[in-house]
Amino acid sequence: xxxxxxxxxxxxxxxxxxxxxxxxxxxxxxxxxxxxxxxxxxxxxxxxxxxxxxxxxxxxxxxxxxxxxxxxxxxxxxxxxxxxxxxxxxxxxxxxxxxxxxxxxxxxxxxxxxxxxxxxxxxxxxxxxxxxxxxxxxxxxxxxxxxxxxxxxxxxxxxxxxxxxxxxxxxxxxxxxxxxxxxxxxxxxxxxxxxxxxxxxxxxxxxxxxxxxxxxxxxxxxxxxxxxxxxxxxxxxxxxxxxxxxxxxxxxxxxxxxxxxxxxxxxxxxxxxxxxxxxxxxxxxxxxxxxxxxxxxxxxxxxxxxxxxxxxxxxxxxxxxxxxxxxxxxxxxxxxxxxxxxxxxxxxxxxxxxxxxxxxxxxxxxxxxxxxxxxxxxxxxxxxxx
Amino acid sequence: xxxxxxxxxxxxxxxxxxxxxxxxxxxxxxxxxxxxxxxxxxxxxxxxxxxxxxxxxxxxxxxxxxxxxxxxxxxxxxxxxxxxxxxxxxxxxxxxxxxxxxxxxxxxxxxxxxxxxxxxxxxxxxxxxxxxxxxxxxxxxxxxxxxxxxxxxxxxxxxxxxxxxxxxxxxxxxxxxxxxxxxxxxxxx
Ligand SMILES: [Zn+2]
Numbered sequence: 253x254x255x256x257x258x259x260x261x262x263x264x265x266x267x268x269x270x271x272x273x274x275x276x277x278x279x280x281x282x283x284x285x286x287x288x289x290x291x292x293x294x295x296x297x298x299x300x301x302x303x304x305x306x307x308x309x310x311x312x313x314x315x316x317x318x319x320x321x322x323x324x325x326x327x328x329x330x331x332x333x334x335x336x337x338x339x340x341x342x343x344x345x346x347x348x349x350x351x352x353x354x355x356x357x358x359x360x361x362x363x364x365x366x367x368x369x370x371x372x373x374x375x376x377x378x379x380x381x382x383x384x385x386x387x388x389x390x391x392x393x394x395x396x397x398x399x400x401x402x403x404x405x406x407x408x409x410x411x412x413x414x415x416x417x418x419x420x421x422x423x424x425x426x427x428x429x430x431x432x433x434x435x436x437x438x439x440x441x442x443x444x445x446x447x448x449x450x451x452x453x454x455x456x457x458x459x460x461x462x463x464x465x466x467x468x469x470x471x472x473x474x475x476x477x478x479x480x481x482x483x484x485x486x487x488x489x490x491x492x493x494x495x496x497x498x499x500x501x502x503x504x505x506x507x508x509x510x511x512x513x514x515x516x517x518x519x520x521x522x523x524x525x526x527x528x529x530x531x532x533x534x535x536x537x538x539x540x541x542x543x544x545x546x547x548x549x550x551x552x553x554x555x556x557x558x559x560x561x562x563x564x565x566x567x568x569x570x571x572x573x574x575x576x577x578x579x580x581x582x583x584x585x586x587x588x589x590x591x592x593x594x595x596x597x598x599x600x601x602x603x604x605x606x607x608x609x610x611x612x613x614x615x616x617x618x619x620x621x622x623x624x625x626x627x628x629x630x631x632x633x634x635x636x637x638x
Numbered sequence: 639x640x641x642x643x644x645x646x647x648x649x650x651x652x653x654x655x656x657x658x659x660x661x662x663x664x665x666x667x668x669x670x671x672x673x674x675x676x677x678x679x680x681x682x683x684x685x686x687x688x689x690x691x692x693x694x695x696x697x698x699x700x701x702x703x704x705x706x707x708x709x710x711x712x713x714x715x716x717x718x719x720x721x722x723x724x725x726x727x728x729x730x731x732x733x734x735x736x737x738x739x740x741x742x743x744x745x746x747x748x749x750x751x752x753x754x755x756x757x758x759x760x761x762x763x764x765x766x767x768x769x770x771x772x773x774x775x776x777x778x779x780x781x782x783x784x785x786x787x788x789x790x791x792x793x794x795x796x797x798x799x800x801x802x803x804x805x806x807x808x809x810x811x812x813x814x815x816x817x818x819x820x821x822x823x824x825x826x827x
Pocket of ligand 1: 438
């Protein structure tokens with residue numbers, strides 16, 4: 253009925269690719285509007301807010317919400333730094349979802365997905381996305397879209413579906429899709445994002461790097477990025493957008509907040525990497541990991557993830573790469589215990605029985621209460637018999 | 639009566655599957671022409687489901703409880719078609735239990751749901767050596783926490799598995815005993 257995967261891709265960060273062109277390249281000055289009042293419920297805008305309030309209520313309790321208070325406060329802090337006077341009206345939710353996306357609803361609810369958090373190099377890059385979303389909010393783009401005659405009928409349909417009780421996230425995605433922003437709105441949000449970043453003391457050059465990084469990942473899958481993903485499919489000018497963002501940033505400087513970001517995201521890194529591996533897009537994941545290893549150095553979790561990407565892809569020559577990465581990860585303190593299990597599986601697949609037994613034993617030693625110890629013991633018995 | 643209403647509910651949500659629904663009463667049932675199972679009570683049976691062309695049985699509607707059958711998957715074939723351009727979940731003869739579980743892990747996380755392995759141990763299945771795995775899945779669509787249990791075995795180079803998922807609260811506990819009996823009766827023809 254609703255193909256959620258397709259719809260999910262319609263979030264805001266995706267439409268952000270639309271922006272580009274020279275219209276706002278001059279970065280003319282722009283003044284933020286005063287804080288918004290809650291619109292009356294009997295107006296179209298009031299209805300939209302009420303719909304989003306309901307969604308937010310669900311989001312607040314969602315098990316996918318990342319609960320770490322330090323991270324929450326930190327994200328809220330960035331939004332406040334960028335949103336200034338509007339800070340009390342903006343609420344940021346970190347969601348565990350392995351795709352690159354962020355979105356902001358007209359009632360002030362902002363979502364930042366974990367797939368985005370895994371992919372930004374530093375705080376300034378994160379701020380560029382949050383600033384872009386705040387740009388949509390301050391210019392009330394969603395309301396503009398709602399009033400567009402074409403969208404209005406779509407909104408009615410969405411509302412009907414919502415009342416019919418379809419999965420709540422699907423509703424939201426559907427809504428985001430129906431009210432996908434226009435190219436001009438995206439350009440405007442981009443321009444405001446850079447102004448807000450700059451005002452807040454971030455280096456606005458980082459905005460363009462977000463998209464350069466994403467493009468590098470898409471290229472790695474060996475396909476034309478324009479055809480590769482929804483992110484790029486409808487927006488052939490992503491390169492142009494990157495260029496425009498760089499132009500907007502020129503002459504401005506600021507901080508990147510590299511250490512601040514690494515400190516915040518580090519406690520979540522392993523979980524985010526495991527979720528990333530579930531996407532099964534190993535070529536992209538390997539490019540991402542290369543970049544993260546470049547940033548953080550070779551730590552046990554990153555090498556574990558790289559080993560897993562090779563092991564699970566199981567293409568030509570991959571098993572060797574998997575073993576090399578997992579073996580090295582296994583010597584590093586921050587690698588999870590399962591690194592030994594993965595190493596055992598890779599070695600056993602290669603016919604290196606004795607070394608596999610050693611790895612399995614190490615795994616059992618480190619997690620004697622592991623959920624799969626019985627199974628591992630049968631592998632060991634099987635290898636010792638042969 | 640109850641079943642009919644539930645089938646209707648399921649149909650309303652997944653139109654495409656409607657034409658394929660049938661009720662399995664009791665006794666001996668054959669899945670995908672190869673797998674026979676003994677059942678005590680009727681199930682609503684879908685040859686296709688929202689999850690793909692995988693035979694799926696349910697009592698309450700397959701967004702609630704779902705019993706899925708992966709029958710005689712050959713070497714080099716996926717356990718289920720992957721969505722979009724996601725990695726195909728290809729079975730290879732000679733895979734370890736963990737590697738087979740990884741296929742199901744991929745299958746159940748395609749939509750952004752989470753999968754946590756709670757137990758994996760040897761077990762008898764298809765009247766031979768196999769394994770049983772238990773997991774918890776947080777379903778992305780509606781935030782529902784599902785418990786899952788599966789049995790799998792490779793026989794003659796072909797992978798066969800039965801996986802049951804249902805909300806942890808109430809449904810899983812209510813049906814697991816029957817599902818265990820059903821899985822225990824499974825034989826490949
Ligand atoms: Zn946007």
